[in-house]
Amino acid sequence: MTLEILSENKSHGGTQGVYSHASAETGTAMTFSVYVPPHESGAKLPVLWYLSGLTCTHANVTEKGDYRAACAQHGIVFVAPDTSPRGPDKNGDDVPDAEGEYDFGKGAGFYVDATQAPWAGHYRMRSYIERELPEVLAANFPVDLARQSITGHSMGGHGALTLGLRNPDRFRSISAFSPIVAPSKVPWGEKALGRYLGSDPKAWREYDAVALVEDGAAHPHILIDQGTADPFLDEQLQTHRFAGACDAAGIDARIRMREGYDHSYYFISTFLAEHVKWHAGWLG
Amino acid sequence: MTLEILSENKSHGGTQGVYSHASAETGTAMTFSVYVPPHESGAKLPVLWYLSGLTCTHANVTEKGDYRAACAQHGIVFVAPDTSPRGPDKNGDDVPDAEGEYDFGKGAGFYVDATQAPWAGHYRMRSYIERELPEVLAANFPVDLARQSITGHSMGGHGALTLGLRNPDRFRSISAFSPIVAPSKVPWGEKALGRYLGSDPKAWREYDAVALVEDGAAHPHILIDQGTADPFLDEQLQTHRFAGACDAAGIDARIRMREGYDHSYYFISTFLAEHVKWHAGWLG
Numbered sequence A, B: 001m002t003l004e005i006l007s008e009n010k011s012h013g014g015t016q017g018v019y020s021h022a023s024a025e026t027g028t029a030m031t032f033s034v035y036v037p038p039h040e041s042g043a044k045l046p047v048l049w050y051l052s053g054l055t056c057t058h059a060n061v062t063e064k065g066d067y068r069a070a071c072a073q074h075g076i077v078f079v080a081p082d083t084s085p086r087g088p089d090k091n092g093d094d095v096p097d098a099e100g101e102y103d104f105g106k107g108a109g110f111y112v113d114a115t116q117a118p119w120a121g122h123y124r125m126r127s128y129i130e131r132e133l134p135e136v137l138a139a140n141f142p143v144d145l146a147r148q149s150i151t152g153h154s155m156g157g158h159g160a161l162t163l164g165l166r167n168p169d170r171f172r173s174i175s176a177f178s179p180i181v182a183p184s185k186v187p188w189g190e191k192a193l194g195r196y197l198g199s200d201p202k203a204w205r206e207y208d209a210v211a212l213v214e215d216g217a218a219h220p221h222i223l224i225d226q227g228t229a230d231p232f233l234d235e236q237l238q239t240h241r242f243a244g245a246c247d248a249a250g251i252d253a254r255i256r257m258r259e260g261y262d263h264s265y266y267f268i269s270t271f272l273a274e275h276v277k278w279h280a281g282w283l284g
Helices: A058-064 A068-074 A125-140 A155-166 A187-197 A201-207 A209-214 A233-237 A239-249 A265-283 B058-064 B068-074 B125-140 B155-166 B187-197 B201-207 B209-214 B233-237 B239-249 B265-283
Strands: A004-011 A014-022 A029-036 A045-051 A077-081 A143-152 A171-177 A222-227 A254-258 B003-011 B014-022 B029-036 B045-051 B077-081 B143-152 B171-177 B222-227 B254-258
Touching: A004 B265, A014 A058, A014 A068, A029 A058, A029 A125, A045 A125, A045 A155, A045 A265, A058 A077, A058 A265, A058 B058, A068 A077, A068 A265, A068 B265, A077 A125, A125 A143, A125 A155, A143 A155, A143 A265, A155 A171, A155 A201, A155 A209, A155 A222, A171 A265, A187 A201, A187 A233, A201 A209, A209 A239, A222 A233, A222 A239, A222 A265, A239 A254, A265 B003, A265 B068, B014 B058, B014 B068, B029 B058, B029 B125, B045 B125, B045 B155, B045 B265, B058 B077, B058 B265, B068 B077, B068 B265, B077 B125, B125 B143, B125 B155, B143 B155, B143 B265, B155 B171, B155 B201, B155 B209, B155 B222, B171 B265, B187 B201, B187 B233, B201 B209, B209 B239, B222 B233, B222 B239, B222 B265, B239 B254
Parallel strands: A045 A077, A045 A143, A143 A171, A171 A222, A222 A254, B045 B077, B045 B143, B143 B171, B171 B222, B222 B254
Antiparallel strands: A004 A014, A014 A029, A029 A077, B003 B014, B014 B029, B029 B077
16 A cells, blocks of 8 residues: 655645555555645644545546635644546556546446446446545644545536435545536436446435435535526436435425526636635534 | 636535636636626625635646635635636647646646746746736626735745735735745745746746745735645745745745644645635735
8 A cells, every 4th residue: 555645835824735545455566645734743634525526536626626724723634625636547457438428437427336347347436435535634744534524516516415324334424516416317328327337226216315315325514506597407416306305305405506607617616715614614 | 808608516605616708818728617606786795815725727726725615704716717727728739748747837837927948938937927817807796906915825825925916006915825935945836937937047037936025025915825735845846935035025924834744735724714714814
């Protein structure tokens, strides 16, 4: 579990790092970023996971997210994984990709463990983030894995909601920006889940926040911010489906429609510090 | 003076825009970004200029600067110009460039009006920022040009100091991150000033903050942040030269050496909100 340091920069009194390691789950090198705020020697800090959207890597939020001031203030470690396996596997072969498709393959892992060829061998972002990366964190950073929360954007909002709803004891709070809440029902999700998981939609339900709620999953602390000027709202995001499922299940999710905001990091960076503060309230 | 909107995104209650216009000074299209914070209709807001460093465009600080929350809080318009002319001029010819040289030509205008061929025709960043762009701002944005301040990074810190020291009545306060304070004495500056302005160092003095102070320029409100882990500090930046010149001239500049910080936007974004707040105090 050797960690390669790609970069470390002092920021807001702490360290913003970018790291690479050999992942057993994906069979490739995986890159991720970690911000460790200023802290007392020997302290173990709570963790906020941030899962990114289609076409993104760790870099988008790391450069554009404006989260470090808030994480420094609240003493929270911020972890941003990549969105898919990339590059050569351990045999030197490149991982399968869907060339020219921004919404499938590299940069579009959808936080699933694929079951279908040729994706099943490497596209294991669920297990990578649920199981492997937490161990890497614990071995290398001053983290307290008894205190974790999760957030994300778009496809990563889908990731945050589904990981959080499947693991309510692990994540104390869940938030999302512009999440894909019902991938089974929208073009991005139908394409990705169908090809990663096969054509039977029953296999998709554990990767669909609305379906998880319909099937009994719940969490007491859910926060969603969604821009009203988001060009993907009507076709791909359909926030109302999650609001409806939570209403039907008696889940008190806080869903805020943000007037005039779009799908970009100009939106995310407006409210990410507020999300950090909200999570900090549950992380103690 | 038609302005082309390249993008506008709502952020922190205001609008982050990127614009292009035909510049008479450079003879090319010029791109710049403007953040307009939320404000009452009809209000005219103070302006903070941000001049960028070598290789940068408007985009670096716009994406990585973390300034919008502070500008929204203090009601300040934030303007980030490009660092040189680029692209075809009005005759369709590309502007001269020094291919393969990151520190001269495109991306490296050094905020001078070049006098030497082939640069003199287009490399007029001093007049562009001192004269032309303020008129474009006044005609298109809710700004009060009686209230302006200026900041910048590295080559742009040099730009902020020299523009500010030459125009103390126009800029109420001057700040800089990691500025090149004495370009006449360091490799980046000797190369750029020599080729843009000719070999006589007398012609360089109005573009050298230390020389300007030696020649009698002054300003009551100067703030500099410089990281101690900046790899360019010893050879190119030499902050101590400006501290010495200010001491000799009786100028009370506030120069802070920031322990462990480097030359990157991880450093700038740590302190830019604080600079915005400091300028806001002088902008009223």
